[in-house]
Amino acid sequence: MKKLGVMAFAALVLGGLAGCAGNTIVPSYATSNPNIQVGGDKPIDVAPTIENAGSFCLQVTELWHEDGRTPDGQRLYAKDTQRKVVPCEP
Numbered sequence: 001m002k003k004l005g006v007m008a009f010a011a012l013v014l015g016g017l018a019g020c021a022g023n024t025i026v027p028s029y030a031t032s033n034p035n036i037q038v039g040g041d042k043p044i045d046v047a048p049t050i051e052n053a054g055s056f057c058l059q060v061t062e063l064w065h066e067d068g069r070t071p072d073g074q075r076l077y078a079k080d081t082q083r084k085v086v087p088c089e090p
Contacts, residue, residue: 027072035081039074042066050086057088 029038037043048061060083067078 027070029070029074035079037064037077038070042075042077043079050089052088057086059084059086 031038043064045063048059051058051060060081063080063082064077065080067076069075
């Protein structure tokens with residue numbers, strides 16, 4: 001009788017392990033935020049642009065930096081946006 005209990009316990013443990021192994025969670029890093037990128041190479045920084053804001057202009061600079069890693073080790077990149085008031089060119 002004791003042997004039957006040990007075998008039932010072993011079967012339960014093996015069944016649980018098999019069930020967990022078959023349901024591996026694959027992470028999904030889909031985002032609609034254009035200021036974040038997961039994985040791959042660091043995005044290229046673009047040249048600063050000038051935006052006319054009516055009575056003044058803004059120089060807009062966008063720079064990417066690595067901002068850590070995901071739980072599975074992929075690099076996480078984030079974009080910084082800097083704005084500076086500049087004279088408007090005629």
